[in-house]
Amino acid sequence: MSGSVVVVGSVNLDVSVTVDRLPAPGETLLGGTVRRSGGGKGANQAVAAARAGSARTAMVGAVGDDPEGAALRASLESDGIDCSCLRTSAAPTGTALITVDRSGENTIVVAAGANDDVRLDEASTALVRSADVVLAQLEIPQQTVLAAARARRAGAILVLNAAPYAAVDPELLAAVDLLVVNEHEALGLSAASTVDEAVPALLASVPAVLVTLGAAGARLDRRGGATTVVPAPRVEAVDTTGAGDTFCGVLGAAIARGDDDLTALRHAAAAASVAVEGKGAQDAVPSAAQARERALAAYGLGEADLRG
Template sequence: MANKIAVLGSLNVDTTLSVQRMPAPGETLAVAGVKHAAGGKGGNQAIAAARSQANTLFIGQVGRDEAGQMMLKTMKDNNVDVSHINEDATVPTGSATILLDANGQNEILVFGGANQSITAESLNLKGIADLDFLITQFETPQAAALAAFTEAKAAGVRTILNPAPAHEILPELLPQTDLIVPNETESALLTGIEVTDLDSMKANAAAFKRMGIPNTIITVGSRGAFFATAAKTGFMPAYKVNAKDTTAAGDTFIGALASQLKRDFSNIEAATQYAQRASSITVQRYGALPSIPTRDEILNAEG
């Protein structure tokens, strides 16, 4: 039976600017190409889950504008339930400008817009008790995340926190989180322990456990991903591919992971491997949402 997942998060219209290299301070560079697409960490994660055949619901907000209508249509077209997305007439839909260099690396500037006007009171949490997992990130206010996670946990729903972009976490949010999934930079910022090797990854997981979060996955880019639960700890090497664009790789990982993960985390190794495979496909393609693979593509990928 497919997992039932909700993502509380951001919806942005992405503008990707292709450049040969990143500009130095004060420098003007020519842009080789411009592309527009639906995105936002929340949107990416939800579509990644849906394309891996999870029953996926989105909780969020767009502006009452053309960009917002585009985002709603994109989510519907990707089999994501949009009944819990609000429209805010006072602020525009969120947006992101992505600088993408010739090596596939990116720098991203985000305008929160309607994503940042979400409040605990504005959330539509109807039916949350029917979920297997609730996911959120930090492109929407933590106060809203706290309200949603608290209600979810009370109903026995598992909660997954992707602390990106990295911010100090509300102390009250920590014990409401079942699984935290940072990258190595975000993990180090939150724990104060630099991620360099397996021992340092274990130390980060122990630090999160002391904070009240029992399960950890740390993604380390082209190296792979570390996972730690009460029952199992390990490292899953990344698949070796020619990366063209790393945009949405982490979001693909989280959505794909949640689509496969069991509520008791007993299959965390297999789910991490599946998520790694999904991310390895994403980085070989350009764009955010267009690069996210389907379940069939993941299962049939070579390597």
């Protein structure tokens, strides 16, 4: 393995149910079987980075002192993720309630629980300082993300996935090396009406912006540089839960091993396209071999381009 990724973020139990269509306000629908699985944007991204197979991965977060927390910790460790800084909180383990319709679209409500207690202590600060890439999201307190940004070593890359959408503390935004957002988040953070307008507005605050565009792929813009665009492989989506997290985790691993922008985006897009074909978040994250096969089919890359 080359490079290391430390994820500072959330860990949730996902409780999901399939429905023919998403319910309207005040409406009750009959759904399918309830599914319980590992989730949380931070944990999902850690699993994706670990399964990419090319970067050492560690998790900084919190779970409750309950059976759900113990099970989620064990699951992360089974993927080879260093959970020495996944602390146990007096609060219950975070829970996400998810509905998924027949086209794979979803709605999600998160009860943060222990995720609100994520803080950096001496051990987790040292772990962050060891990372080549620090990967964070907005399902934990922004002050904790800012503390991680300040703790990273010189030359380490802070990737902030600004999800779920929230206004970002200007001090945190100023510390970001790469901002990853979907179209909705890009428009919200920039107050723009189109992605083409949002990107330059965001580049006034951060040196690089990556916008994920679902079935349309992704674009990466660097301040003063060219735009890199990658189309998404064409697939039939079953469940989009966690697809963006798969993209971010694989992207973080690719950056940690030194991939160029185009190769990193292709790795991430290929892995995300496999993820939407399965059910659940972490359950659907592909192995390195599965993602490599998809990237070879979608982009015609050789093995030398898909190392790891």
